[in-house]
Amino acid sequence: MNSKKIPYKRTILACAHARAEGRVACGNPGRGGAELAAALKDGAKRLGLKGRVRVVKSGCLDLCELGPNVFVYPDGEWLAGACAADADEILKKAAS
Numbered sequence: 001m002n003s004k005k006i007p008y009k010r011t012i013l014a015c016a017h018a019r020a021e022g023r024v025a026c027g028n029p030g031r032g033g034a035e036l037a038a039a040l041k042d043g044a045k046r047l048g049l050k051g052r053v054r055v056v057k058s059g060c061l062d063l064c065e066l067g068p069n070v071f072v073y074p075d076g077e078w079l080a081g082a083c084a085a086d087a088d089e090i091l092k093k094a095a096s
């Protein structure tokens, strides 16, 4: 194992987890988590953030009722109830 410094200024985890059994989840239809994750990934490309801000579509962050949820590292910021319309604001802050 080799220890290295993470090459990104920030890493954004965007929960897009979906559940078929009816329990609430960020990525369930109508919740907006999948759309938010896609908007963050597309926005990172459009804003030229490749190599600086890494967007990762994540599984469940165990805060489902308050989602869609986004975690921003290394800040330790949790954005609850985010939506696709928030993507550019999240990305611009992450890039600053």
Ligand code: FES
Pocket: 015, 016, 017, 018, 024, 025, 026, 027, 059, 060, 061, 062, 063, 064, 065, 067, 068, 069
């Ligand atoms: S499904 Fe997103 S936090 Fe659980």
